[in-house]
Amino acid sequence: MIRPTRRSVVALAAGAPLALLLGVAMPQLWTLGLLWLPLTLTLIGLDALLAAPVAVVRVRSPGAVAIGAPLVVDIEVERAGGAAAAIELAIGTGPRLEPRGDDRVHIRADEHEARIAFTAVRRGSDGLQQLWTRWTGPLGLVWHQRFEPIDRRIVITPDIRPVREAAVLLLRDAQVGEMMRVDRGEGSEFDALAEWRSGMERRAIDWNHSARHLKLLARENRIERNNQVVFAIDAGRAMCEPVAGLPRIDRAVTAALLAAYSALKLGDRVGLFGFDSKPRVASGTVSGTRAFPLIQRLAGELDYSSAETNFTLALATLAGNLTRRALVVVFTEFTDQAGAELMIRAAANLMKRHLVLFVVLEDAELEAIAATEPHAIDDVSRAVAAAAMLRERRIVVSRLRHLGIHVLEAAHDRVGPALVRQYLDFKRRNLL
Template sequence: MIYPSARAIVVAGASAPVALLIGVLAPAYWVAGLAFLGFLIVLLILDAALGAAPKDVAVTVGGPRSAAAGSELAVDIQVTFAKGAPTDCEIAIGSHYLLEAPNGLRSHAAIANGRGTTIIPLVAIRRGVAGFEHVWVRWRGPLGLVWKQRQLAVTDEIVIVPDIRALRERSADYSHRDMLHGLTARMQIGEGAEFDSLADFQQGMDRRAIDWKQSARHRKLLAKEYRTERNNNVIIALDSGRTMCEPLVGLPKIDRAVSAALLTAYVALKDGDRVSLFGFDSHPRVSTKPVSGARSFALLQRVAGAVEYSDRETNYTLGLATLATGLQRRSLIVIFTDFADTVSAELMLAAVGTLLKRHLVLFILFRDEELEGFAAAEPNAPEDVTRAVTAAALLRQRRLVVNRLRRLGVHVIEAAHDRAGPALVNAYLEVKQRNLL
C-alpha cells in the first residue's frame, strides 16, 4: 500500500491559496498553479518508485512463547529490507484481548545495513493463547512525500499460564521439611495423632502423653510421641463466576485465586497429602481426582489453567453439593470465592452448612481494597460523601457474612491479593499442626 504522507498533503494544501492569489492578481499566469500541481504529482510518483518497495520487506517476530498471567513480556520484532532500505520505519502489531500494551502497539525502528529491531512491551492480563495475526510496517520514501506500508501475516502465539512465579522463587524453602511446618523437626513429631515412638519424659511435656505401662516396665517415665498424619485429602474449589472474574489490581480475581491455589497445592503435595481441584460457576466445570506426589503438580497446573472466565452467577447449591457427593472421607475443602450482595451470601451459607457436618471448610476472600479506599478517603465533594457511605455499607454487609461463616465453624482468611498465597499456606500448615483433620 502506498499513500501520501502528511508532508505531501500540507504542500498540496498550501499551494491552493497561492494558485488562487495568482489567478486573481495575474490571470494570465493561472496555469502556474496547475503546473505546480502536476510537478507535485510527478514528485509523488518518483518518491513511490524510488527506495524499497512493499514486497521487499520481511518481518521476524521473537520473544517468549509463554508468560504468566499478570507478568510483563517483550515482543522482539526484526525488519529486513532486501534493497533500498530507509533510515527508519514504524512497526505495529495487532491487539489481543489477553494482552495489554502500556506504551501502545506501535514503535519505531532505526534501520542499519538493511535491518532494524524494535521491542514492544506487553502485559499478560488473562490466561489463554494470544496471537498477533498481523504485523504492519510502514516507511517514507526518499523525498518523504509518500508512505509505503505492508501488512504481513504471522502465526506466533503466546501461551499465558497461571502465575507460579512465587513458587519458583521460593521452591527451595517450600520443599524443606522444616520450612513446611514452620517449626523444628521435633515439633513436627510431637504434634499429630499418629503414634511415632516412645521418648524419655522431659519437663514441659504433656503429662497425658505418659505411657504408664511402659514406664512401669522400664522403671522410668516414658512418653508417647506422635507425628503429623499424611495422606489427607485437600480439595481446592475455585469459584469462576461473574464476581470472581472482575478485575483486582489489573488482574481478574480468579487468576489471583489460581496462583494462590497452585502454591498451596505444591506445598500439600510435598507434605504427602492428596490434592484435587474443583471449578464451578453456574455449573461444575472442572474436577480432578485426588493426586499425590510432587510429579502430579503439572497435572494440577494444567487443570487450573483451563478454568474459564465466566459471566454467569455462581450456583453454590449445585456446585458444593456436587463437590460433596464425590468425597468419601473427611477432607479439607478450600474455597476461593467472593460475594457482591447478601442474597448470594445467604445461598452460600446454606450450601456451606452441609459440608461442615463432615469436612473442614476454609474460605479465602480477597480484601476489597477499592471499597476500603473509598470508605477511608477524605471527602472533598458531595459525591465523595455518597461514595464513602455506600462503600462503608457494603463493607459492613461483607463483615456480617464473614462473622456468620466463622460462627458456623468455617475458617475464613481475608488477605490482600499479593498475600493470599502465603496466608493460605500458613493456614494449611496450622490445620496440620493442630490435627484438625
C-alpha cells in the same frame, strides 16, 4: 499498498493559496501556479519509486506466557536496495493480549531489530494475528504499507511465578525449624518411644511400656501425612471482576497453585474443584510434586463465566466426592448478605465432616472509596454505598466464623503466602 503521508497532503493543499497569491501579486504569471500540482504529484511518484523495499526476516515470541506477565515479541527486519527511512511496525492480537504503552514501534534507519511488548490479561488461548509494516521514501511523501499474517498461537497459563519464588522460601523456613518441631512431638500418628523428661506432658506417658522397662517412657507422635486438601475455586460472575488489573479468579488460581505445591511437597494429597452455576472441573486427589503439572493444567482450563454461582449444587457435589475428612479451601467473593445466605447454608453442611476455609480478597478499591473525603454530593453517595457494601461483607464473614468456618481475608499480592501459613498452622494444630 501505497498511501500519501501527511507531508504530501500538506504539500498538495499548499498549492492553492500559493497560486492565489501569485495571481494577485503578478497576474501575468498566474499560469505558473498551475504547475504546482503536477510538480508535487511527480515528486510523490518519484518518492514511491525510490523507496527501498523492506522485508521482515523473523518474528520470535514464546509459545506460552503467564497471565499478568509481559509477552515480548522480537522482530528482525532487512532493508534491501540501500538505506531506508524510519520503519513503523504494529502487531494485531486478540482481546487477551494488550500492548504495554504504544501499540506501534519505530525503527530508525540504522536499526534492524524491534521489540513489542504485550501484557496477558486473560487466561486461555490467544495469538499474534497480523503484522503491519510501513515505511516512507527518501522524501517522506509516500507510505509503503504491507500486511502479513502471522497466525502464531499463544497459550496464556496461570501465573506460577509465585509458586517458584515463594514456595521454596516458605517451605524452607518451615522445614528448617518449625516443621521439624511440628513433625515430631505433636500430631496423632505414633512415631517413637522416648524417655520421659521434665517438661513433657504427662498424658504422653505410655504406662504399659514404662512398666515393662521399669522407667518412664513417653510416646512421641508426628503430624499425619497423606491428608486431603481440596481447592474449590468459584468461577462465577463476581469472581471475574478485576483486582489490580487481573480478575479475582486469576488471583485465586495463583494462590491455590502455591498452596497446592506446598501441600504436595509436604506429602498431602491435593484436589482441584471448579464451579459456577454447576461443577466445571473435578480433578480428584493426587499426590507427589510430579502431579503438580496436572493441577496447573486443570486450573488453566477453568474458564471465566458470567453465570451466578450455585453454592448448593457445587458444595453438595464436592461433599459427595469426598470419601474421607479433608481440608476444603473455597475461593469465592460475596457482594451482599442476601446472596450469601445459600452459600452459608451449603458451607454449614460441608463443615459437618470437613475442615472448611473460605479465602476472600480484600477490596482495596471499595475501602478507598469509603474512606475518601467527600467534596461533592456524588462523593457522599459513593462513600455511603461503599460503606454499606463493606458492612454487609463483614456481616457475612462474622456469620461464617460464628459457625466455626475459618475465613482468610488478605490482599491480592499476599493471599498466597497467607494461605500457605494458614495451611501449616492447621497441620501444626492437627486440625486436618
